[in-house]
Amino acid sequence: MKKSNRKKYGIIGLFTVAALFLLWLIFWPLNSYIESPGEADGLKSYVTIKNHPDKRSGSYMITSVYLQRARPITYLWALADPHDTIESASEVTGGQSDATYDKVQGFYMQSAINEAIATAYKAAGQQFTKKYLGIYVLEVQSNSKFKKSIKVGDTVTKVNGRHFDTSAGYQKYLSHQKIGTPVEVTYLHNGKQHVSTHPLVRLSTKKAGIGIILTDNVKVTTKIPVKVNPGELGGPSGGLMFSLQIYQQLTNQNLRQGRKIAGTGTINPDGSVGEIGGIDKKVIAAKKAGAKIFFAPYVKPTKELLKYEEQHKTNYQLAKQTAKKYAPNMKVVPVKTFNDAVRYLENH
Numbered sequence: 466m467k468k469s470n471r472k473k474y475g476i477i478g479l480f481t482v483a484a485l486f487l488l489w490l491i492f493w494p495l496n497s498y499i500e501s502p503g504e505a506d507g508l509k510s511y512v513t514i515k516n517h518p519d520k521r522s523g524s525y526m527i528t529s530v531y532l533q534r535a536r537p538i539t540y541l542w543a544l545a546d547p548h549d550t551i552e553s554a555s556e557v558t559g560g561q562s563d564a565t566y567d568k569v570q571g572f573y574m575q576s577a578i579n580e581a582i583a584t585a586y587k588a589a590g591q592q593f594t595k596k597y598l599g600i601y602v603l604e605v606q607s608n609s610k611f612k613k614s615i616k617v618g619d620t621v622t623k624v625n626g627r628h629f630d631t632s633a634g635y636q637k638y639l640s641h642q643k644i645g646t647p648v649e650v651t652y653l654h655n656g657k658q659h660v661s662t663h664p665l666v667r668l669s670t671k672k673a674g675i676g677i678i679l680t681d682n683v684k685v686t687t688k689i690p691v692k693v694n695p696g697e698l699g700g701p702s703g704g705l706m707f708s709l710q711i712y713q714q715l716t717n718q719n720l721r722q723g724r725k726i727a728g729t730g731t732i733n734p735d736g737s738v739g740e741i742g743g744i745d746k747k748v749i750a751a752k753k754a755g756a757k758i759f760f761a762p763y764v765k766p767t768k769e770l771l772k773y774e775e776q777h778k779t780n781y782q783l784a785k786q787t788a789k790k791y792a793p794n795m796k797v798v799p800v801k802t803f804n805d806a807v808r809y810l811e812n813h
Contacts, residue, residue, distance in 0.1 A: 489537065490536070490537045490538045491536060491537075491538055492536060493536060493537055494534050494535075494536060495534070495535040495536065495537065495540060496553065496554045497534075497535045497540070497551055497552060497553050497554060498532055498533065498534055498535060498551070498552050498553075498554060498557045498558075499532070499533050499534075499535050499539055499540070499543045499549055499550070499551055499552075500530050500531070500532055500549065500550045500551075500552060500743055500746060501530070501531045501533075501543070501546070501548060501549045501550075501746060502530070502531065502548050502746040502747070502749035502750040502753070503528065503529030503530050503531040503746070503747075503750050504528070504529055504531075504750055504754070505526040505527070505528045505529075505727050505747075505750045505751045505753070505754035505756060506526060506527055506529075506754075507524035507525070507526055507725075508524065508525045508526065508527055508706060508707065508710040509524060509710070511527070511693060511694055511695065511696070511707075511710070512691070512692070512693050512707070512710050512711055512714060513691070513692045513693075513694075514689060514690070514691045514692075514711065514714045514715065515689055515690040515691075516689070517689065517714040517715055517717070518714070519710070519713055519714050521713065521717070521719055521721055522721070522722075522723040523721030523722065523723040523724045523725060523726065524721070524725050524726070525706050525709050525710045525713065525721070525726050525727075525728075526706065526725060526726065526727040526728075526751065526754060526756055527698065527703045527706045527707070527727075527729075528706075528727050528728070528729050528747035528748075528750045528751050529698060529747070529750065530742070530743035530746045530747060530750075531746075532557065534563075535551060548745075548746060548749050550746075561604065561617070565617050567699065568617060568618055569603045569604070569617060570699025570700045571699055572601045572603060572618070572680060572682075573603075573680055573699065573700045573701040574695050574698060574699050574700060574701065574703065576601065576680045576681055576682070576683065576701060577700075577701040577702070577703055577704040577707065577731060577732065578693045578695065578703075578704075578707060579595075579683045579684070579685045580681075580683065580704055580708075580732045580733065580734060581693070581703075581704050581705075581707035581708040581711060581732050582685045582687065582691055582693065582707075582711060583595050583683075583685050583734070584704075584708045584712075584732050584736050584803050585707075585708045585709075585711035585712040585715060585803075586685075586687055586689075586711070586715065587736075588708075588712055588736075588803065588804070588807065589712055589715035589716050591687065591688065591689055591715055592687070592688035592689075593685055593686065593687040593688065594685070594686045594687075595683060595684075595685050595686075596683070596684045596685075596686070597629075597630045597631060597681065597682075597683055598620060598622065598682040598683065598684055599620045599621050599622040599623075599628070599652075599653075599682050600620065600621040600632050600635060600677070600679040600680070600681065600682060601618075601620055601679060601680045601681065601682045602615055602616065602617055602618065602619045602620070602621060602652075602677050602678075602679060603617060603677070603678045603679060603680055604617060604677065604678035605617065605676065605677050605678075606666075606676040606677065606678070608666050608667075608676055609666060609675060609676025609677060610663035610664050610665075610666060610676070611650060611661055611663050611675055611676065611677070612676075614659070614661040614663075615650065615652055615654075615661065615675075615677065616654065618654075619652045619653060619654045620652060620653045620682050621635070621650055621651070621652045621675075621677070621679075622651050622652060622653060622658075623649075623650070623651035624638060624639065624648055624649070624650055624651075624675075625648055625649050626649065626651075631681070631734075632679055632680075632681050636674070639665060639672075639673055639674050639675065640670075640672040640673060640674070642665055642673045643665070643673060644664075644665055644666065644667045644673045645664045645665060646664060646665050646673065647662050647663065647664050647665075648662065648663070648664075648665055648675070649661075649662045650662070650663075650675060680701070681734075689715070691711065693707060693711070700741075701731045701739075701741070702729050702730065702731060702741035702742075703729070704730065704731045704732030704733075704738075704739075705728055705729065705730040705731070705732050705738050705760060705762075705800070705803065705806065706727075706728050706729065706730075706760075707732075708732050708803050709726075709728075709803075709806060709807070712803075712807070718811075720807070720810040720811065721810070724757045724758060725754065725755050725756045725757055725758075726756065726757070726758045726759075726760070726810070727747075727750075727751035727754065727756035727758070727759050727760070728751075728758075728759055728760030728761065728798075728800075728806070729741050729744060729747050729760070729761070729762070729780075730760065730761070730762035730780070730800065731762075732803060736802050736803045736804060737801060737802050737803075738762045738763075738800050738801060738802060738803065738805075738806075739762060739764065740762045740764050740779070740780045741762065741780065744761060744762075744780045744783055744784045744787075745783055745784070745786075745787040747759075747784075748784050748787040748788050748791070748792060748795075748797070749787065749791055749792070751792070751795065752788070752791060752792035752795055756795055757794075757795060757796065758795070758796050758798060759784060759788065759792075759795055759796070759797045759798065760798050760800050760806050760809075761780050761781040761784035761785070761797055761798065761799055761800070762779075762780040762781065762799075762800060762801075763779055763780065763781040763799035763800060763801055764779060764780070764801070765779075766779060781797065781799040784797050785797045
């Protein structure tokens with residue numbers, strides 16, 4: 466082979482290796498995820514209530530965390546960005562496929578919307594009915610004897626022929642049974658009813674259970690029709706802000722007074738607000754969107770939690786710490802309940 470040809474093939478080889486390395490750098494999926502600040506979106510376009518438009522100035526804003534599968538180049542970028550964190554796939558999805566994880570987040574969101582509607586209608590004195598359909602199955606644990614029958618997305622409606630009005634009712638009933646006792650579980654799969662019987666297993670609480678991760682499947686019917694479209698958002702953390710938006714439209718109170726008000730937190734059946742993950746990133750998203758107020762859940766840590774996690778920070782503490790550094794002009798407000806948020810806006 467001539468020297469010029471060897472040189473030409475050598476250059477081609479170098480370009481090929483460089484191209485393959487570049488493709489690997491950009492596209493090769495790693496076994497980790499990158500969490501970064503998402504968006505803070507105004508909720509006026511998300512909620513439609515018949516004859517109750519939101520014409521007041523200002524906005525309630527739902528905040529999000531952007532989650533993406535890490536690639537080598539984005540992994541390196543995340544290491545240099547103070548607002549990004551890198552999490553293992555098992556920590557984010559619990560070992561579920563991306564499709565199943567997205568499905569679960571959709572269930573969480575729908576459950577949050579239902580509780581938000583009930584909370585807002587109750588606070589506004591408007592008529593609604595709430596029917597507990599059963600338990601959404603979010604995950605079937607590896608030690609569950611039902612793992613070959615019950616799947617993610619199914620709804621458990623009865624245990625031993627008994628239907629309870631809360632997930633706590635199911636859990637309490639099962640906890641009083643003996644581990645290894647066969648139980649008959651009635652559930653819906655793709656809209657069709659099925660029955661499966663298997664022994665109970667020992668849970669991490671050391672009590673008996675089916676071995677599933679769950680959330681409530683609740684149907685809320687209102688006299689004044691309401692539609693909530695969450696778009697591409699998933700998870701339960703929008704509960705508080707959806708509640709405020711729905712309440713705003715039902716009452717037409719001028720609570721916002723032209724302000725952009727962001728926040729986060731789950732909403733529970735009793736109106737209490739629960740903590741969520743990624744609140745530091747949500748504060749950044751709210752700041753970029755121009756929010757002046759940020760509602761952060763405050764759940765007092767138990768003595769047992771502080772015993773094992775001495776440096777534990779509540780959502781409120783972490784949000785306030787982040788705002789002090791990156792958004793000093795934004796007021797972070799701690800809330801324990803939906804009513805806390807309403808009272809703050811009424812008095813400020």
